[in-house]
Amino acid sequence: MKVDVLIIGAGVSGSAIARELAKTKADVLVMEKESDVCSQTSKANSGIVHAGYDAKPNTLKAKLNVKGNAMMKKLSEELSFDYAQIGSLVLCFEEEGRKTIRALFDQGQANGVVGLEIWEKEQILAHEPNVNCDVVCALYAPSAGIVCPFGLNIALAENAADNGVCFHFDEPVASIRKTEDGWLVNGAYETKYIVNAAGVYADQVHQLVFKDSFTITPRKGQYFLLDHEAKDLTSTVLFQLPTKLGKGVLVTPTVHENILIGPTAEDIENKEDTTTSQDGLEQIRRKAFRTLSDIPYDHVITSFSGLRAVSDRNDFIIERCGKGWIDVAGIESPGLTSAPAIGEMVAQMIVEDLSLKPDPDYLPFRQGFSSCRKLSPEQWNALIEKDPAYGVIVCRCETITEGEIKEACSRSIPATSVDGIKRRVRPGMGKCQGGFCLPKVMDILQKANRVSADQIRKANPGSEYIVAENKEGI
Amino acid sequence: MEQAKKKQLVVIGGGPAGLAAALAARKNGVQDLLILERDEQLGGILNQCIHNGFGLHTFHEELTGPEYAARYIEQIEHEKIDYLLNTMVIDLDDKKNITFINQNGVQRIQAQAVILAMGCRERPRGALNIPGYRPAGIYCAGTAQKLVNIDGLMPGKNVVILGSGDIGLIMARRMRLEGANVHAVVEIMPYSGGLKRNIVQCLDDFDIPLKLSHTITNIEGKERVKKVTIAKVDKDRHPISGTEETIECDTLLLSCGLIPENELSEKACIQIHDITHGPIVDESLETNVEGIFACGNVLHVHDLVDFVSREAEHAGIKAAQYVLNTLPKKETEIEIETKGVVRYCVPAKIDPKRMDDLQVIRFRVGKVLKDGAIYVWADDRCIFHRQKKILTPGEMEQVILKKKDVEYAKTIRIESEEM
Numbered sequence: 001m002k003v004d005v006l007i008i009g010a011g012v013s014g015s016a017i018a019r020e021l022a023k024t025k026a027d028v029l030v031m032e033k034e035s036d037v038c039s040q041t042s043k044a045n046s047g048i049v050h051a052g053y054d055a056k057p058n059t060l061k062a063k064l065n066v067k068g069n070a071m072m073k074k075l076s077e078e079l080s081f082d083y084a085q086i087g088s089l090v091l092c093f094e095e096e097g098r099k100t101i102r103a104l105f106d107q108g109q110a111n112g113v114v115g116l117e118i119w120e121k122e123q124i125l126a127h128e129p130n131v132n133c134d135v136v137c138a139l140y141a142p143s144a145g146i147v148c149p150f151g152l153n154i155a156l157a158e159n160a161a162d163n164g165v166c167f168h169f170d171e172p173v174a175s176i177r178k179t180e181d182g183w184l185v186n187g188a189y190e191t192k193y194i195v196n197a198a199g200v201y202a203d204q205v206h207q208l209v210f211k212d213s214f215t216i217t218p219r220k221g222q223y224f225l226l227d228h229e230a231k232d233l234t235s236t237v238l239f240q241l242p243t244k245l246g247k248g249v250l251v252t253p254t255v256h257e258n259i260l261i262g263p264t265a266e267d268i269e270n271k272e273d274t275t276t277s278q279d280g281l282e283q284i285r286r287k288a289f290r291t292l293s294d295i296p297y298d299h300v301i302t303s304f305s306g307l308r309a310v311s312d313r314n315d316f317i318i319e320r321c322g323k324g325w326i327d328v329a330g331i332e333s334p335g336l337t338s339a340p341a342i343g344e345m346v347a348q349m350i351v352e353d354l355s356l357k358p359d360p361d362y363l364p365f366r367q368g369f370s371s372c373r374k375l376s377p378e379q380w381n382a383l384i385e386k387d388p389a390y391g392v393i394v395c396r397c398e399t400i401t402e403g404e405i406k407e408a409c410s411r412s413i414p415a416t417s418v419d420g421i422k423r424r425v426r427p428g429m430g431k432c433q434g435g436f437c438l439p440k441v442m443d444i445l446q447k448a449n450r451v452s453a454d455q456i457r458k459a460n461p462g463s464e465y466i467v468a469e470n471k472e473g474i
Numbered sequence: 475m476e477q478a479k480k481k482q483l484v485v486i487g488g489g490p491a492g493l494a495a496a497l498a499a500r501k502n503g504v505q506d507l508l509i510l511e512r513d514e515q516l517g518g519i520l521n522q523c524i525h526n527g528f529g530l531h532t533f534h535e536e537l538t539g540p541e542y543a544a545r546y547i548e549q550i551e552h553e554k555i556d557y558l559l560n561t562m563v564i565d566l567d568d569k570k571n572i573t574f575i576n577q578n579g580v581q582r583i584q585a586q587a588v589i590l591a592m593g594c595r596e597r598p599r600g601a602l603n604i605p606g607y608r609p610a611g612i613y614c615a616g617t618a619q620k621l622v623n624i625d626g627l628m629p630g631k632n633v634v635i636l637g638s639g640d641i642g643l644i645m646a647r648r649m650r651l652e653g654a655n656v657h658a659v660v661e662i663m664p665y666s667g668g669l670k671r672n673i674v675q676c677l678d679d680f681d682i683p684l685k686l687s688h689t690i691t692n693i694e695g696k697e698r699v700k701k702v703t704i705a706k707v708d709k710d711r712h713p714i715s716g717t718e719e720t721i722e723c724d725t726l727l728l729s730c731g732l733i734p735e736n737e738l739s740e741k742a743c744i745q746i747h748d749i750t751h752g753p754i755v756d757e758s759l760e761t762n763v764e765g766i767f768a769c770g771n772v773l774h775v776h777d778l779v780d781f782v783s784r785e786a787e788h789a790g791i792k793a794a795q796y797v798l799n800t801l802p803k804k805e806t807e808i809e810i811e812t813k814g815v816v817r818y819c820v821p822a823k824i825d826p827k828r829m830d831d832l833q834v835i836r837f838r839v840g841k842v843l844k845d846g847a848i849y850v851w852a853d854d855r856c857i858f859h860r861q862k863k864i865l866t867p868g869e870m871e872q873v874i875l876k877k878k879d880v881e882y883a884k885t886i887r888i889e890s891e892e893m
Contacts, residue, residue: 225600272696277605278713302600304608373564377573377580388577393512393562397737433598435614439621453627458610462697465610466621467724468628470652 003027003166005350006183006191008173008205010034011042012149013331014197015156016343022163023364024347024356029189030157030165033172033201035460036420037413038153041199042336043423044274044306045221046263047149047254048237050334051088051141053108053116060316062111064338064345069143071340079159080368081151082255088144088237089124091291092136097241101139104241108141115142128234132293144237148255149336150423154413156343159366161412163359170461173198176208182324183209193324193350200271200309202329206321214317214329218271218307221263222280227299227431231257238291249287251295256398256426261288261295267310276305301431308332318345326350369407369425373399394444395437397430402444409448416449418442419459438465478582482506482797484572486563486738487591489518491770493546494783495589498790500553504797508583509550509557510574516550516557517543518593519616520779522623525644527671531780542779566742568763587765587793590739590753591786594732594771596641602730604636606693606702615641615729622648630725634702635659636690638666638673640777640868642729647676649727656682657721660704662689662711665842667731667868669777689713690726699724732775742766749818750774756807757824757833758792759785767793774820774836777870781836788834802828808880813889815839815846815865826881833875839890842866848873848890852883865890 005021007014010032021028034040049072055061076083092101101118108116117140124131124138161167177184182192198205203216226233231253240248251261264280281303288295311317311330316338318328328346331338350356372380372390383390383403390403408415408424415421418428418441427441428434434441442456442465449455454466483504485492488511496509515521520528523539530536533545550557558576565573570585596614613621613629619641621627631654635642638661646656659677664687666673677684685704691713692703706717734752736744744761745754752773753761760767769789770782795801809823819837839846843865850858850873857879865871873888880886 274608274696275606275692276603278691281603281605300601300603301598303603380575381579384575384577384579391575391577391579392560393564393575396512396562399562399564431598431601432595432614433600435596435598435617438613438617439625453625458697460697463610464698465629466627467631468653470622470626470628472628473631473653 001029001188002190003029004191004354005029005193005195006031006185006189007195007197009197009199010037010157010167011040011197011199012038012153012156012336012339013328013342014195015153015160016339017195017197017328017346018160018165019156020343020347021350022160022165023359023362024351025359026354026356028160028165029191030160030167031171031173031185031189032167032169035169035417035457036415037157037167038150038423039459041307041309042149042153044304045149045308045333045336046250046252046260047146047336048088048250048252049083049085049145049147050337051108051116051144052111052113052334053104053139053141054334055111057107057110060318061334061338064316064341065334066112067341068334068338072145072147072337075340076147078364079155079366081155082148083145084255085143085145086236086253087140087142088239089119089128090139090239090241091124091131092138092241093132093134093290094243095136097243098137100241101137104139108139113141113143116140128236128238130233130292130294131238132291146237146252146255147336152336152339154424155366156339158412159364162366163362167413173205173208178209193354195326195328195346195350197328199331200307202309202327206327206329209325210321213321214311214313216309216311216329217267218273219310219332220266220268220273220305220307222276222284222305223260223262223303224281224284224297224300225302225304226259226261226296227301228257230259230296230299233259233292233295240287240291248290249284251288251291256429263306271307274305274307276303280305302433316342318342320349324353369404372401372404394440395427395430397432398426400425400427405441405444406448409445417457417459417463418445418465421445478571478584481508481583481585483587483589483793484583484585485509485589485591486566486572487511487518487593487770487772488516488557489591489593489770490520490543490546490779490782491593491772491786492518492589492591493543493550494786495591495769495790495793496555497546497549497553498787499589499794500555502791502794504794507555509555510561510563511557511559512562514560516547516559522620524623525648528779531778532783563738566738568743570765587767587797589789589793590766590768590772591770592735592738592772594734594775596728597731597733599728602728604690604693607696609693609695609698611695611699611724612693612726612728615639615645615727618727619645619648622652628652628654630654632723633657633725633727634721634723635727635729637661637728637730638668638684639729639731640668640672642727643668643672643676645727645729646682647680650680650682656680657723658683658685658704660685660688660690662687662707665866665868669868691718693726699726702726732771734772734775736772739768739772747818747822750820752820754823755821756804757821757829758801759789759821760792760796765796774818777868781870784834785836804828808883808886810835811885811887812837813887814891815841815843816888816890819888824880824886826877826883829877831877833877834872835875835888836870836872837888838867838870839865840867843890843892845893846890847893848888850875851887851889852880853885861893
């Protein structure tokens with residue numbers, strides 16, 4: 001196979017770059033070692049659209065964060081993913097923290113964040129009455145928001161695929177060889193250009209060709225997710241002002257009306273270690289207690305952990321490395337927010353390098369999934385009339401129909417696993433965590449993909465649910 | 475959308491509770507009656523409970539789950555009681571407006587009375603906060619039961635079970651009979667949450683070890699479960715370091731408690747009990763919303779389907795009386811106080827004027843009592859007293875109150891203690 005640009009990694013950065021390149025006439029291939037888009041760092045994070053006051057002025061992080069934030073609304077309309085600009089508060093619980101709040105405010109101004117305000121206790125409690133009343137002051141950022149991390153990543157990738165970008169899954173990069181006018185990847189793919197967007201593996205991919213120039217350390221973040229009953233806990237993203245005791249944890253609503261609490265920050269060695277631990281989860285509880293002393297942990301529906309790709313350079317690494325190669329590495333927080341801007345920046349570099357022409361046939365719009373539970377009875381009935389599968393509830397916790405699941409199986413990047421379905425249309429995301437709907441979802445996947453039950457996977461190869469038929473091997 | 479249809483009585487759920495309630499309502503004079511069932515057949519969870527042991531109290535013989543359900547379904551058909559399958563109720567309000575959906579669209583019913591019989595769900599891994607990876611191979615025991623008994627598929631071959639609830643015990647035996655190795659049933663409490671007969675017939679008879687006061691502290695395997703670590707726990711249920719052992723397995727089944735499914739009840743502003751997680755009901759099994767009744771596992775989790783059926787019959791009779799205007803209005807309700815090891819009781823309150831001559835009160839104790847005694851007090855009079863060799867949280871208890879004993883009482887109290 002011969003392409004102009006080969007992107008390694010179908011996370012949110014790789015997918016954003018792919019979507020921008022889809023606007024050109026370039027042939028683009030995205031290679032992903034996992035079985036789906038959004039399968040590692042991009043799938044397990046806080047889902048926050050940061051305002052942009054955190055990073056030092058003039059860093060890539062600062063620039064791309066503020067720009068990505070400004071792009072998010074229009075993008076969410078074009079690509080139809082869940083996003084809400086709910087604002088954030090950095091809460092300060094000690095008088096001596098005031099000057100740090102002030103410094104964050106100034107830094108935000110320098111970075112070009114609009115609308116920042118410093119709030120006093122009364123205003124904070126009027127806005128968020130559940131916040132502990134010993135709060136002193138806070139930095140309020142109205143431009144901050146929340147996004148569905150799967151929704152954003154999948155939407156970017158689908159729109160890229162709709163416009164001709166090719167995605168190969170279960171395809172880890174094993175070898176890269178320099179050729180006369182580009183690269184040969186895994187002995188099978190010829191490309192003029194490589195974008196290394198390999199997340200926590202970006203250093204290893206880089207080292208397949210070049211000497212060390214950076215290292216990526218996975219930083220684990222563990223989280224609690226609470227059910228809808230807890231949704232009134234807060235309507236704003238609540239950060240804690242970092243103190244000498246550490247960075248603190250956030251408490252935030254999600255776009256699906258859950259409450260997310262976390263993360264921890266543990267530097268680890270194993271790039272696949274997404275375990276949760278007793279200690280980590282206890283640490284979150286202890287720290288979150290500072291923000292809200294009355295969190296209903298009996299509404300926890302799951303806990304999980306994700307890995308942030310932290311580089312040794314303290315900023316995003318977005319740079320050319322010789323001819324026909326760009327590293328997009330160390331995309332830790334605020335990477336999700338920055339993704340649209342990263343996509344634009346990287347694509348622009350490649351357009352220049354390869355003199356790519358715009359594609360006049362490019363379609364910027366993507367249709368979202370029919371989210372039945374958000375429809376009026378009339379709209380829902382119209383769907384049922386079209387396909388009675390929209391009248392069959394599969395996931396009772398989240399009210400997801402068979403019709404929606406069938407949609408997820410038939411997109412330009414179809415869901416091929418139970419997790420893939422779950423990230424696209426949410427069956428199993430509710431309080432029973434798939435207890436009731438798993439066999440039904442497996443059944444729909446079987447029919448959609450014309451495979452047998454023992455081929456249905458949770459995610460990657462090796463994660464099959466069914467090991468045999470009854471009495472087999474007795 | 476079409477105008478809401480009117481119905482005298484709608485039963486939400488066509489499992490054992492819904493079926494028995496609907497039948498009783500019909501037999502007591504309700505003509506205009508509809509059962510709404512989300513699954514593709516009536517019978518609820520009984521359909522996947524292919525083991526025997528059902529019906530000893532009701533039919534005086536041992537039936538399988540599907541057989542037990544069939545006895546009720548036959549009567550439902552015989553009585554020509556209407557039901558809709560593949561139909562999910564998505565909204566209920568305190569005016570008894572019901573919104574449901576099926577392949578014919580979103581529809582509404584205005585009901586005069588409603589019986590809640592939605593059952594319960596299993597507590598999943600996420601709610602248990604077991605640390606470790608999140609691979610395939612972790613199932614709620616009931617999900618595994620569905621896969622094995624309905625679909626004929628084995629979700630694993632080397633099994634560890636966490637929690638000794640009845641479904642876990644039943645599935646230990648079931649997996650073994652289908653050719654799996656069941657290495658252990660691990661229970662965090664010092665006693666099992668299941669019925670004694672299930673421990674004997676499902677574990678002891680198959681040499682499956684029951685590890686009491688143990689829990690799972692880690693799950694390994696990135697894609698599929700490879701092993702779990704179990705450890706002893708102290709009296710506060712914290713793992714004791716140094717007692718860890720690992721078990722290689724490909725499957726972890728969870729049987730760690732059932733939670734009544736009351737999302738609809740909450741939409742209808744029905745008050746939920748902190749301990750049972752079911753609606754707070756009175757002697758007529760009526761909730762705080764007039765004309766909405768509850769029974770079965772949505773009300774509180776039962777051990778035996780026979781008791782579900784009986785409770786549901788009571789709800790059906792009372793709902794019929796309500797519809798036919800023969801149920802007296804509520805007057806003075808007395809909250810039943812629970813004391814000692816009694817954790818809760820259902821109903822939690824009674825109206826002595828409204829109650830029948832005999833009233834069943836069901837309850838559970840919070841710890842194992844050897845040589846225990848149960849007392850019921852009306853004011854300072856002991857109106858009921860029974861000794862029991864063993865009282866355990868895994869087995870529901872019941873007492874029967876006589877109207878004449880409590881008619882003029884100001885307080886009623888149930889207590890249980892070691893003798």
